[in-house]
Amino acid sequence: xxxxxxxxxxxxxxxxxxxxxxxxxxxxxxxxxxxxxxxxxxxxxxxxxxxxxxxxxxxxxxxxxxxxxxxxxxxxxxxxxxxxxxxxxxxxxxxxxxxxxxxxxxxxxxxxxxxxxxxxxxxxxxxxxxxxxxxxxxxxxxxxxxxxxxxxxxxxxxxxxxxxxxxxxxxxxxxxxxxxxxxxxxxxxxxxxxxxxxxxxxxxxxxxxxxxxxxxxxxxxxxxxxxxxxxxxxx
Numbered sequence: 350x351x352x353x354x355x356x357x358x359x360x361x362x363x364x365x366x367x368x369x370x371x372x373x374x375x376x377x378x379x380x381x382x383x384x385x386x387x388x389x390x391x392x393x394x395x396x397x398x399x400x401x402x403x404x405x406x407x408x409x410x411x412x413x414x415x416x417x418x419x420x421x422x423x424x425x426x427x428x429x430x431x432x433x434x435x436x437x438x439x440x441x442x443x444x445x446x447x448x449x450x451x452x453x454x455x456x457x458x459x460x461x462x463x464x465x466x467x468x469x470x471x472x473x474x475x476x477x478x479x480x481x482x483x484x485x486x487x488x489x490x491x492x493x494x495x496x497x498x499x500x501x502x503x504x505x506x507x508x509x510x511x512x513x514x515x516x517x518x519x520x521x522x523x524x525x526x527x528x529x530x531x532x533x534x535x536x537x538x539x540x541x542x543x544x545x546x547x548x549x550x551x552x553x554x555x556x557x558x559x560x561x562x563x564x565x566x567x568x569x570x571x572x573x574x575x576x577x578x579x580x581x582x583x584x
Contacts, residue, residue: 395429478523
């Protein structure tokens with residue numbers, strides 16, 4: 350209990366004085382005086398981060414992308430070579446549904462590890478996203494049936510054509526909330542091309558070249574946007 354209280358105290362000092370290196374070192378001194386040092390803390394945090402990541406089914410790269418750090422940084426944290434700062438510890442705790450105390454404590458039992466919770470949430474998110482996409486296609490089917498029995502003229506299959514870009518809109522929304530942000534570049538590219546294809550099939554069947562006049566510059570812009578995004582941070 351004594352070491353846990355000291356670890357919590359160390360985190361509080363790091364959180365309230367993140368730029369005051371003297372106070373951070375004084376925390377190290379206090380811990381050493383009680384038989385604990387920063388190396389012990391790094392090892393405990395490293396083991397907990399690695400266990401939580403594996404239980405959630407994440408690779409180091411996936412975790413890095415979610416935290417907007419590099420996979421090299423995550424590797425250093427899990428090896429104990431470096432210590433995440435207070436803000437990152439809070440982000441990690443929030444991501445895995447645990448407290449910061451959990452990250453700073455050792456000897457967790459299997460009941461303490463929220464693997465089932467994390468996996469359950471991940472599975473639930475996938476189901477919600479898939480059901481949302483299925484709803485898009487259900488609506489497209491309903492529109493197709495309605496038009497079949499209506500006096501309106503025109504290719505009825507266009508309802509399914511337009512369901513494709515709408516499905517990518519849904520994918521972008523759910524991926525932004527629960528997924529890996531970098532995947533959105535792929536989804537946005539697919540959205541652009543399927544949207545252009547739907548417009549072409551609906552309005553411009555004689556002007557295929559317009560598809561590439563608009564699509565190619567748009568794809569270049571998306572690629573440049575992806576490249577120019579802020580690079581992952583190293584500790």
